[in-house]
Amino acid sequence: MLYYSTAGKDKMDFKLPIREHTHVVVIHGANASPKSFNYILENTNLTNVTKVRYFSSDGFYNNLEKIKIQLQDLDPCFIIAHSLGGIYALHLLQFLKIVGVVSIATPFGGSMTADWVKYLIPKRLYSEIGVASTPITNGHKIPITMPWTQIVTTEGAIPVHFSKNDGVVTYKSMTHRDDMQFKEIAYNHYEVMNAPEVVHTINRKLKSNFIYFGGK
Numbered sequence: 351m352l353y354y355s356t357a358g359k360d361k362m363d364f365k366l367p368i369r370e371h372t373h374v375v376v377i378h379g380a381n382a383s384p385k386s387f388n389y390i391l392e393n394t395n396l397t398n399v400t401k402v403r404y405f406s407s408d409g410f411y412n413n414l415e416k417i418k419i420q421l422q423d424l425d426p427c428f429i430i431a432h433s434l435g436g437i438y439a440l441h442l443l444q445f446l447k448i449v450g451v452v453s454i455a456t457p458f459g460g461s462m463t464a465d466w467v468k469y470l471i472p473k474r475l476y477s478e479i480g481v482a483s484t485p486i487t488n489g490h491k492i493p494i495t496m497p498w499t500q501i502v503t504t505e506g507a508i509p510v511h512f513s514k515n516d517g518v519v520t521y522k523s524m525t526h527r528d529d530m531q532f533k534e535i536a537y538n539h540y541e542v543m544n545a546p547e548v549v550h551t552i553n554r555k556l557k558s559n560f561i562y563f564g565g566k
Contacts, residue, residue, distance in 0.1 A: 379433030506538025
């Protein structure tokens, strides 16, 4: 429904209604920032949003603790997460009331490439996203019991992964779990954050799960 006001005798100004919705939390990927969600937030009618910021060099569990504290008074909430942000969202299921998640190109199965790259480039991030890393293996034990959609990116392959990938994460890792819905779209790992299909998916999930409470 459109709302309007009469600004003059022959002129009416139209505007979208303000939407009341469950609190939305956005969690960016490794070595990124909340700015990666600019397009998505500018093209969704969301007004109640918290942008999480973390630094991968601080370590996964240190960051998780900080994020828990930041969000502890915001539940129930709906999470939109990109890449590693989806692993944080998965672990947050243990501590917050989360009513739905849309993750984007999240490596739920970990990265086999990171398992050997960590010996060449000793960054903390690579040791925490490998197939056998603690954040990944502990994540396998966390059940998903609410609506969760994983957007799977299918373009941008690089040969270093030795299997189908989006330029950063393998298809196998993105589709590792069997307790979520998958939606494949033809973008690479970074292009996807400016994809209209992602905006459409988020809006549809919010509405279909009754997370929008209407306008006023």
